[in-house]
Amino acid sequence: MRSKVKLKNIVFVLSVVLCYAQAATAQDGLKEAITYEELYDDPYAINKLFVHLQPLYAELFATNVNAGFGLGANYYHKDKADFFGNFRHAYARSTDFVRDIAYKNSAVANKPSSFTYMELGGTYHIKDEETDTETKIILYSKRYEKGNRWAAHVPEHTIIPSKVRKVMGARLGGFMYQTSIDLKRIAAEQEVPIEDALGLFPSDLYSHSNQRVTGLFVGGAMSWFKNLAIKPDKGFGVLSDDMMLTTFVDIMFAPSIRIDDIKYRDPNNGNEIRTFSTQGLQTQSLGFRLGIEGKHNRELGWAYGAEVGSRPSASGKGFFVLVKISLPVYSTNLDYGREAFGK
Numbered sequence: 138m139r140s141k142v143k144l145k146n147i148v149f150v151l152s153v154v155l156c157y158a159q160a161a162t163a164q165d166g167l168k169e170a171i172t173y174e175e176l177y178d179d180p181y182a183i184n185k186l187f188v189h190l191q192p193l194y195a196e197l198f199a200t201n202v203n204a205g206f207g208l209g210a211n212y213y214h215k216d217k218a219d220f221f222g223n224f225r226h227a228y229a230r231s232t233d234f235v236r237d238i239a240y241k242n243s244a245v246a247n248k249p250s251s252f253t254y255m256e257l258g259g260t261y262h263i264k265d266e267e268t269d270t271e272t273k274i275i276l277y278s279k280r281y282e283k284g285n286r287w288a289a290h291v292p293e294h295t296i297i298p299s300k301v302r303k304v305m306g307a308r309l310g311g312f313m314y315q316t317s318i319d320l321k322r323i324a325a326e327q328e329v330p331i332e333d334a335l336g337l338f339p340s341d342l343y344s345h346s347n348q349r350v351t352g353l354f355v356g357g358a359m360s361w362f363k364n365l366a367i368k369p370d371k372g373f374g375v376l377s378d379d380m381m382l383t384t385f386v387d388i389m390f391a392p393s394i395r396i397d398d399i400k401y402r403d404p405n406n407g408n409e410i411r412t413f414s415t416q417g418l419q420t421q422s423l424g425f426r427l428g429i430e431g432k433h434n435r436e437l438g439w440a441y442g443a444e445v446g447s448r449p450s451a452s453g454k455g456f457f458v459l460v461k462i463s464l465p466v467y468s469t470n471l472d473y474g475r476e477a478f479g480k
């Protein structure tokens with residue numbers, strides 16, 4: 138008898154909860170509609186030049202884990218092409234993993250190189266078109282800034298019709314980088330002896346070298362640009378969506394991969410410099426990468442990027458994952474002219 142009473146109570150409670158949820162849903166559905174004025178919706182009206190200051194990048198690279206700073210730039214030439222450049226450099230020895238180990242442990246005379254990466258390239262717009270879509274706009278108001286209201290507030294949003302610019306392009310460019318490498322480990326993994334005319338390099342000593350790579354990349358990219366702003370009639374300021382998102386895939390080819398020979402001062406031979414050849418080491422000239430980049434069409438904003446792949450390097454040491462943050466990003470339309478009228 139008691140079990141039946143408990144079951145009835147549970148059913149009653151569940152019924153009340155379901156009714157309350159339905160009532161809440163119905164109330165949400167009755168929220169006042171948003172009316173707004175469209176200020177602009179033109180994904181082709183973007184700035185031409187973007188300059189990125191990158192205070193932080195981090196790279197998990199099988200050859201050399203490193204972190205540092207960088208610079209970047211983008212230039213958009215009408216609807217025909219866009220061009221880009223990137224430069225990255227390790228902060229210091231402590232954020233340049235193999236270089237730091239080499240300074241602390243290496244027995245060779247080679248000076249460890251800092252990790253440095255540079256690239257220049259461009260994208261030809263094979264297809265550049267504008268289509269209709271819908272955009273989700275977060276309803277933000279300055280009144281949420283008081284206290285912790287925004288942190289405690291579940292953001293509302295609305296969906297409005299808008300335009301999006303879709304660009305499909307072909308990429309081409311060149312790259313070069315240099316880095317310290319753990320030569321002892323690479324030679325051991327490849328089972329390649331490091332020797333000169335007098336014999337093998339001492340196996341009980343740590344050895345490093347420097348790797349310099351120069352190559353080309355070719356690939357494809359897909360971009361989505363929005364440039365929209367609205368002014369709701371009540372309670373909200375100007376709301377916008379000016380995101381510029383690009384994804385890409387590249388094939389990388391390096392005809393030049395140079396690994397410096399080891400210079401070693403032999404204490405058993407009057408500290409005479411002995412040169413140990415690295416020509417027997419295997420390298421991989423082909424690589425690839427997948428990437429994504431996002432930024433905003435604003436005079437002052439921020440951007441992000443990420444890549445994963447395998448770049449040309451010593452054989453088996455090409456895998457990398459890269460993340461980078463740009464803050465600030467300065468952009469301009471490069472239009473400094475003014476109209477003049479006679480009085």
